[in-house]
Amino acid sequence: MRRLLASSALALLAIGFPLAAGGAEASPPDRLVRASFVDHPRGHLGEVKPEDRPGGGGPCSVPASDLCTDFKDGRLRWADPSVAYRVNVADAPEGTLTAVQDGFDAWEDEVKSEAVGDVYGVDASTIDYRYDGPSSATGASFDGSNVVSFTSLGSSCAGCLAVTTYWYWLGTRTLAEFDITVNTDYSWATSGAATAYDVQNVVTHEVGHTLVLGDLYKRGDAALTMYGYAGLGEVAKRDLGAGDVLGLRKAYPTSP
Numbered sequence: 445m446r447r448l449l450a451s452s453a454l455a456l457l458a459i460g461f462p463l464a465a466g467g468a469e470a471s472p473p474d475r476l477v478r479a480s481f482v483d484h485p486r487g488h489l490g491e492v493k494p495e496d497r498p499g500g501g502g503p504c505s506v507p508a509s510d511l512c513t514d515f516k517d518g519r520l521r522w523a524d525p526s527v528a529y530r531v532n533v534a535d536a537p538e539g540t541l542t543a544v545q546d547g548f549d550a551w552e553d554e555v556k557s558e559a560v561g562d563v564y565g566v567d568a569s570t571i572d573y574r575y576d577g578p579s580s581a582t583g584a585s586f587d588g589s590n591v592v593s594f595t596s597l598g599s600s601c602a603g604c605l606a607v608t609t610y611w612y613w614l615g616t617r618t619l620a621e622f623d624i625t626v627n628t629d630y631s632w633a634t635s636g637a638a639t640a641y642d643v644q645n646v647v648t649h650e651v652g653h654t655l656v657l658g659d660l661y662k663r664g665d666a667a668l669t670m671y672g673y674a675g676l677g678e679v680a681k682r683d684l685g686a687g688d689v690l691g692l693r694k695a696y697p698t699s700p
Contacts, residue, residue: 474613477611537633540643670688
């Protein structure tokens with residue numbers, strides 16, 4: 445009976461999938477999946493989230509410190525760690541292009557001045573973000589380009605500061621594309637002004653999501669770039685904390 449079932453299964457496979465040239469059985473098509481990270485202002489809905497356990501690191505003290513080693517690894521990867529992106533600066537404040545590039549560079553260079561275990565030095569991962577020019581695209585669409593844009597999210601995402609949408613291939617668990625959308629329903633600046641949200645601060649956080657590093661919500665994580673909320677005038681997320689660096693280097697370590 446076992447042999448008969450196996451033979452039947454092979455027959456179904458032969459029927460279900462077309463033959464490639466030469467009679468070889470073609471691989472089944474992979475499935476493209478879309479997902480998003482949605483980020484909010486500090487104090488949103490009382491800033492209440494589950495105190496779930498991070499995917500790495502350990503206990504963090506309160507008051508929070510960027511020496512905290514927490515991170516959440518989404519376990520999806522870029523097949524090629526050299527990732528190009530484009531930027532649409534329409535409806536964005538002056539200086540946005542530089543602020544966005546600095547946000548990507550924070551992850552590429554991963555400068556960490558304080559030594560914490562093996563978190564030190566510069567550029568100890570293989571990730572390589574490359575600015576590939578301007579874009580006219582806005583919002584999230586699977587169109588062959590990774591784009592950062594600024595537009596109103598209106599009622600579709602009321603209360604959202606920014607959304608990072610990403611697509612990945614389910615079978616291989618490899619990333620295919622991302623779009624970062626910054627919500628212009630809020631006030632933005634590039635100077636760290638106390639009355640606006642800082643472009644570089646928030647974009648640096650969103651770039652972490654392009655690596656599928658997840659949001660952190662524990663009080664002790666509040667000084668890390670991947671903490672899930674941002675405040676007016678906040679600039680602390682411009683520089684990575686220990687957990688941010690550890691999460692990146694787990695996903696994209698340098699060769700021994």
